[in-house]
Amino acid sequence: MNAGFVLTKLLRCAATLFLALTFVFVVLRLSGDPVERMLPDDTPPEVQERYREMWGLDRSLPEQFVGYLRSVVTGDLGFSFRDGREATEVVMERVPATLTLASLALALMLGVGIPAGIFAALNKDTWLDRVTMGATVLGYSVPNFFLGILLIMLFSMTLRWLPSSGSGSWQHLVMPVVTYGTAYAGTVARFTRSSMLEVLGQPFMRTAWAKGVRWRARVLGHALPNAAIPLVTVMGIRIGAMIGGATVIETVFGYPGVGSLLVNSVAQRDLAVVQVIVLLIAFTMVIVNLCVDLAYTLLDPRVAALEARGGAK
C-alpha cells in the first residue's frame, strides 16, 4: 500500500462527508425556518428569537454555513424538542443497542451466507446448488418487515416462546437478528457462489490440484481468499441497504436502537435528532467505505498498484 493511494481515498472520504454535511444544511434551510419547525408551536416569540440567534439565522448564508460546520465539529447540534435534552445525547444512548443487533446479525449473515455460497459453488448445477440458490432467492425477496411480522405471529402469538418487542434479554434479540440475518445472508451466499465459481475456473486452481494440494486446502487456502475480494466490495455496497433495513426491523420489533429513533423522529419531525442521525450514518458509511477500500488493497496488492497509476476510476 502506498501513501498516494491512501491519500486519494482519504480525500474522497472528506469530499463525501462534506457533501453529506452540505446536503443536510441545504435541505434543512430549503424546507423553511428551522426554528419554527424545531420548536413547538406554542413557543413564546422571545424564545424563538433567542434560538434564531443561537443558530445564527440572522446572519448571511455563508456565515451560517461556517457556523453550522463549527457546531458539527464541536458536537453542539441543538436539542430534541420531545424531551429537551441534547440531540447528540439522545442519539448516542441508542447506539450500543443498534451495534449489538448489527454485529450479531452480521455474524449470522456471514456465518450462514459464506458456507452456503461455497457449498453451492462446489456442487454447481446439481440439485443441492439449486435448492441452496432457491433458498437465497426466498431470503432476499421476502420484505424484512413481512418476515418480522410472520415470526411474531409464529413465535410470540402462537407458540409464545419469544417476546414480540422491546429489549433487555437475549430472547428479545433472537427475532430481530434472525430477520436481519436472513435478508442479507441470501445476498452474501449468491455473491460468494459467483465469485467462488469464477476462482474455481482459474488455471492456478488446476495447478494446485495437479500439485496434489488437498481439497480442503485448495478451497480454503487458494480459492476463498481470491473470492473474498469482490465479496468485500459487495458487502461495502450493501452496508447502506443494511442500515436502511435496520430502521425497519428495529421498528417492527420495537427495539430501542438508532433506527427506531430515526423513524419516530421523522414521524414527529424532531429535526435536531434527525440531523444528528443522518450525520452519524453518513460518517459511519464513509468510515466503512474507507475500511472496504483498504481491506481489498490488503487482499489484492494489484488494486493499489492500479490506482497509483491512475488506472482505476
Next chain:
Amino acid sequence: MTMVATAAPRMARLRGALFGRWSKTPLAVGLCLAWLGLIAFVAIFADVIAPYGFAEQSLLDRLKPPVFLGGTWDHVLGTDGLGRDVLSRLFFAIQTSLVIALVGTLIGAVVGTLIGFVAAHFRGLVDDIVMVFVDFQASVPFFIVALAILAFFGNSFELFLAIVGLYGWETYARLTRGLVLSANAKGYAGAIRTLGVHPARIYVRHVLPNILSILVVQVTLNFPEIILLETSLSFLGLGVQPPDTSLGLTLGAGRNYLATAWWIGIPAGCAIFLTTLSISILGDWIRDLLDPSHATEENAAAHP
C-alpha cells in the same frame, strides 16, 4: 454494423424463449409470469373488479373473518377495523403500489441514463462533477436520505413519488457512462461520427440500442428494490398516507390487529412477497438468457 451482430441475436433468443418454446420454459418462470400477469390485471381493472369502494365503510360489519374462517361470501377476505372490505382494499393497494413502483422506476432509469450520457459525452469537468454526486449517492444509504427529506419537508404524494423516482439513478448513470464511453471508443460510433451525424442521433439510434439489454437487466434488479422502498416507507407510516392505501400501508395498519384479525395485513404482505419474488426469479432467468456468463459480469462490476 456491430450492433446488429451483438444485440439482435440476444433479443431474438429472448423472444424465442418467451414465445416460441413454452415447453422449455421452467415451470417456476411460468408461475412467476402468471402471478405478475394477475397483479397487472388487478392493478389495471381494480375499479371494475373490486366488489366495494376502497373507502366504503360498514360499521356493522367490522372485523369479519374471511370466508375460509367462517365468514360470508359478502366479504371474501373479511373486513378491517372500520368494516372495509379487505379484498377490495387489497386490489386498490396493488394498484397504488404498482403505479408508484412503475413511475418511480421509469423516472430513475430515464434520468440516470440521461445523466450517464451527458457525463460520457462532455467528459472532463462535467464528468467529474457527476461522478462526485454518484459517489455521494452510492455512499449514503438512500433509505436514510428519503427519511431525511420526508422529515424536513413533510409528506405529500408528489414529493413521495419524486423520492421513489430518485432511487437508483446513480446506478443507471454509472452504468450508462461506462457503456457509452466504451461504445464511443468502438469503430461503429466513430464511423458514423465521421459521416457528420449529430451526436444526439448517434446516441439515440446507434449507441442506445446496443446498451439497452444491459439497462433492461438493471431495471429487473431495480424494480423489486423500488417496490420494497415504497412498501417499507408506507409500512412505517411515512409513505402513502390514509385514506389512500398501498400494500405497505395495509400491512402496517394490520400490525395492530395481528392477534385478533391477522387477515387485514397478511394478504398485502403476501402480495408484496410474491411480486418481488416473481420479479427476482424472472430477472435471474432473463439475465441468463441475455448473457449466460453473467456470473463473470457480476464480479467485474464489483471489482473497483
